[in-house]
Amino acid sequence: MAIPAALSTRAERAFMGTVLFQAIVVIVMVAIVFGKVADHVDLEQSRYKTIPCYLALFILAEVFELFMAYDALRLRNVIQLVGILLFHSALVVMAALQVHETRAALVLDASANWTTNYVGGGGPGTLWQTVFPFLIVSPVIIGVSWLVLIFFVRELYHEFGWAIFHIVGANPAAKTMYQFYQVIICLLKFDFFAFIGVTMQLLIIVLQRNTAEFGLTVAAIPIVLVLLIGAGLAVQREIKWLMSISLVLMLAAESYFFKLVRFYEPASRDQYITVRATLTTFTIIAFLLLFATFAIGLRCFADFDKGLLKSKLHDVTFRRGYSSSAPGTAGAKKEDGGYGSGAPLGQRVSIE
Template identity: 75%
Template sequence: MALLDAMSTKAQRAFFGTGACGAIVVIVMVAITFSKVEDNFDLTDARYKTIPCYLALFVLAELFEIFMAYDALRLRNVIQLVGILLFHVALLVMAALQVHETRGALVSNPGKNWTQDYLHGDGSGTVWSRVFPFLVVSPVVIGLTWLVMIWFVRQLYYEFGWAIFHIVGANPAAKTMYQYYQVMICLLKFDFFAFIGVTMQLLIVVLATSTAEFGLTIAAIPIVLVLLIGAGLAVQREIKWLMTVSLILMLAAESYCEFFALYKLVRFFEPSSRYLYDTVRSTITTFTIIAFLLLFATFAIGLRCFADFDKGLLKSKLHEPSFQRRYSSSTHGTAGAKKEEGYGAGTPLGQRVSIE
């Protein structure tokens, strides 16, 4: 029933359906690529670890995006919808990088066809020529769904126009504070994905199970998850001591991530070890930089939200808009909707009345 309530208009169903269909196609393409490579290569070899990493990363990313789309529609959160569009761009970049990195992993004898070198050539009939079309489909589908989703986000922008007004009223200062709060919550969600994504890549591709780095990375998982959950509760319920602890831990995590990222970037490019990361260097470097920037942005927005504590926004945070039947014109008559809310909720609004 909650899912039906979150898909009460055509634009909402179309946005979610576009993302879900695109995710299914991408996961299928990635799985086919993985299967074809696995049939011909030993994926435990460091050279070919980019393939299982590619599969795991995109399955995680697409499932995460579907959840975020549902969550944004449920909460009528336009800021999170925009975040999904930016996330989609990041996926497009990662998919394009994977074409390059997979070729680097599979092709060591360029110019040879299947009769000369079936496994390592890049000519007709080789393994690379068989997986290349499936690799290309992913960025193409991601790009097309991104364009379609932009169109529907524009419609949802007007459709959700009264959500913040319904919660915080017409006060511009309250509206600004609430929007910063929404940005903070959205960043925490994307921080979760970025952390899991970086950790997964390091565990699959880079770190040996016998090293101290592997143990530290595993130990960091519950700590970071508690940090993100604690920061979310603190900013929502305006718990000052918890927010202070969260910001301090966030700053410490940022310092550690900066040190770790710089250390790894040196390892990626220094002559003595760069050969170990030839097929994953671009992906991990890009992902690590994005994760660091996300954490930095979260800390900065967290400080801004902390400054807004005790300014009358707590009640609004604890009664955020959600997709309940009272918001949908499809479950109430026009008269009933006006009686309960004063507006025809769930109907698109013209630009002149949008407050987002």
């Protein structure tokens, strides 16, 4: 039985369409805010740098979510779909925080109206009141689309229910090991976004280009990317030495989050004032994601050499169809009623 291509079912098309629609709306709303603010203030001033960062973050987040959504549908990966729902809920929080931080950047005098202080006022007719409706649209649209996505993930859960069975067979232990493998691969992808999100905010808003901290932050980008890619290859191909190095580097990378202290200590807190809430949220999430990746990585390391390597190398990532010789079919032939024969499986049973 051949696996249908991504977006071949109604639920898949609806899921992807929902993500695409909300991505377009949110990016347009953020771009409008950016354009209106850029017309009246100098975005190079530290106070207003939160606005271009706001635009960059949401473009990154929406493009990343589109990629993750298509990737999950292509791989028929229910765990990654659940991860997207969690990521989407985090986007709601991030969009709400941006309303607060944009106000902190723009409003210098909450009682002033457009006649006395158009740019820095918070009253009727001011720049803040002009962009506020566009800021509110983003969390509302993301929240509504999140509810829609939950509905379609439920349908996809049933559609994808037999995917792991075809890869690893009916062995419950193999199924559990494979699910942990899927979890760590999914976590590594979200680690990438969290790290890039924190780094982008630091580089755009806070750090001066002529400082050592700026150089160290830039240098950390390729190091972390190599770490994430190396960890993914190690767990997929069960390379013990590479997995050991990756786990050690994950622990070392946790020290990067000393920056969380700098957001609030008296000597440096003023430079983070317009982005403190978002940076704190991103940093804590990145810390928790990396710690979870380390913990799941230990579990996956313990599962090396237990017969799962063939399934990892021949799962949906590498082939788009299941033959009679695929893992889990036990070599059954079509005429003998093997897993490669008969009509497509329905939604009666799900083992995810």
